[in-house]
Amino acid sequence: MPASERGPRERMVFSAAQLIRREGVGATGMREVAAHARAPRGSLQHYFPGGKEQLVNEAVEWAGRYARGRVARFVAALPEPTPSGLFAAMVRQWTDEYAAEGFAGGCPVAAATVDCAESAASTREAVSAAFTTWTGAVAEALTEMGVPGERSGPLATVMISALEGAILIARAERDVRALTAVTEELGPLLDAAVSRRS
């Protein structure tokens, strides 16, 4: 949470993700990113000679790694590891944020998809990679919980799809209703997929 005092480069990537998820890629300016990161404007072209596209790509990659890390931490924190528990934790991260800070932000990966999927090929690939690492982490966790290998992948995709969609609806309605709906409705389905072999 604290804008950990790392190098200015990382701060800019972090700030970019932060701004993108609020306003979208198009409405996020380079100067704005530098200002938000309290980084000198001249450093932009030094660290990101590839321009805005490179910065956006790195922000997306950062988000992918961040999501993977969160999944690992959620799994570790579960008293009893169940698929529904993991999903509930993933969703709760968003309900907590919306309760605490308002409905200002969405998922930066979703924003990059909407704004760049058709216009910037490299960004589209970065987004795809981010979804892959995220889904991979969830699928691995599911397998560890006893979900058959051939179902953990699709189920992970369902979880992330439902989460992303619910985030959209929640932001639009300024209400976490959609988020709670997906947790409650999907929980039993997810737990039913573990092949009990105890």
Place this chain on the structure above:
Amino acid sequence: MPASERGPRERMVFSAAQLIRREGVGATGMREVAAHARAPRGSLQHYFPGGKEQLVNEAVEWAGRYARGRVARFVAALPEPTPSGLFAAMVRQWTDEYAAEGFAGGCPVAAATVDCAESAASTREAVSAAFTTWTGAVAEALTEMGVPGERSGPLATVMISALEGAILIARAERDVRALTAVTEELGPLLDAAVSRRS
């Protein structure tokens, strides 16, 4: 599908939705909309004195009505009305489009959410309304199929959430994998919700 020869006003709203769902709201220009609709530029300020915001709002409202209409047609076309059948039809609309025309476009409502939820209050409300009418249509259909009234709402939200998320992933990966995953995994859950009383 044919850009039905209605008035220039409707054509512009339609074109706006079309462009927004491809490039996002920020990257869609007013001049571009007029050109795409083969409408005179001067008509923009005549029909949309509220400026771009009004145009975007109407595009979103149009998309909401369109989605509701599609749901009704899907239900009517089902040989045997089941929740999974409706969901499969909703998803198939996207797999068909992606197979036929490539992964160029997403959902305009999602794009408007990402780009305007924080910056334009009226657009956020338009998006919310669009989700409401869409969800309402689906929920009503579910109830008609025998889903208990108190579950049809949340289930409709789950369906639309999963669909929206899967659209994002499919566009990013240029692969309908995510779309097929949600249909197959969610189908049984949906059908299990009908309270058999035959």
Place this chain on the structure above:
DNA sequence: CACCCGCTATGACAGCGGTCATAGTAGCCG
């Protein structure tokens, strides 16, 4: 005919965007 009204046509404006060019600083190395 005059008059008005819906619609169209352009040109201008002010602002902001990303990017380039150029010059400057700070510190380490030899």
Place this chain on the structure above:
DNA sequence: CGGCTACTATGACCGCTGTCATAGCGGGTG
């Protein structure tokens, strides 16, 4: 000291955007 490298600092450029202002058309109506 000179020189090199990493980073910072600005200012300018050009293209594009949404919006406004103004003027023109075309056809109904009285």
